[in-house]
């Protein structure tokens with residue numbers, strides 16, 4: 284694991300010393316947006332036009348943030364419009380790599396960089412910005428025409444996917460409807476801080492206090508969600524929203540990885556009947572099950588984080604995720 288400093292790759296683990304052992308996630312750097320014909324402004328360099336075949340999405344099947352973007356490409360039927368490839372699950376001294384490996388073949392998504400045939404994801408960042416400094420993260424939404432990164436922020440990529448290509452796909456499903464936007468934002472904020480990023484705060488904490496400070500709000504929110512889902516099919520009623528999908532990619536990794544590897548072990552998702560059924564309902568949504576690759580997920584975390592799991596032994600369980 285490392286990062287780029289003025290365009291040079293440096294192998295270095297997260298520094299938690301300056302923050303009393305706490306893991307602080309850095310902000311994403313590339314924050315442009317794709318617009319449909321009506322909204323696209325040619326004079327604005329941060330605007331990119333919605334065009335079929337123009338964009339490529341680089342993901343990791345292991346990563347919960349990247350997984351959101353893959354889910355949205357399915358929900359919004361973007362497979363024919365935006366090509367996708369993935370990185371190898373191991374993220375070691377060179378960061379994310381595109382190396383081929385017959386042990387990690389996914390039936391739906393190939394490992395590799397079909398555009399430049401790069402070996403490492405950091406080469407995409409320096410191609411987009413030769414003096415880039417910062418972390419090299421997935422997902423990466425790439426523009427084949429301007430040869431640059433449109434966005435490396437999953438929360439914004441899914442908002443783009445929610446509407447920008449509607450005219451091209453004819454899919455007008457709206458996971459962020461205006462009348463629910465405030466409620467979605469409020470839920471997202473709590474779930475991001477305590478669950479999506481909360482599990483990382485527990486797992487990457489390097490002091491007992493920092494770990495426990497993240498653990499309590501994580502399980503408070505899971506209890507709150509369990510209660511919400513005892514009365515409701517989805518978080519905000521009978522329709523799926525963005526908030527459900529942002530939560531799903533963390534829930535589906537929880538028992539297999541976060542419970543053990545990140546020490547989030549008060550309860551499993553299996554122990555919450557409503558949360559567990561809800562996770563299954565989301566999993567059973569058409570085209571979603573095939574976005575979940577537990578082999579990539581388990582291998583990535585247990586093999587890549589050598590500070591947490593020095594033996595790199597990958598556990599075999601859990602025997603079941605659903606009740």
Ligand SMILES: N[C@@H](CCC(=O)N[C@@H](CS)C(=O)NCC(=O)O)C(=O)O
Pocket residue numbers: 284285310311343345346347348349418419420421422435436437438
């Ligand atoms: N805020 C980003 C976070 C993405 C992120 O942190 N991805 C992880 C993989 S799960 C990553 O690539 N980490 C590499 C690193 O931190 O060096 C987003 O939501 O897109």
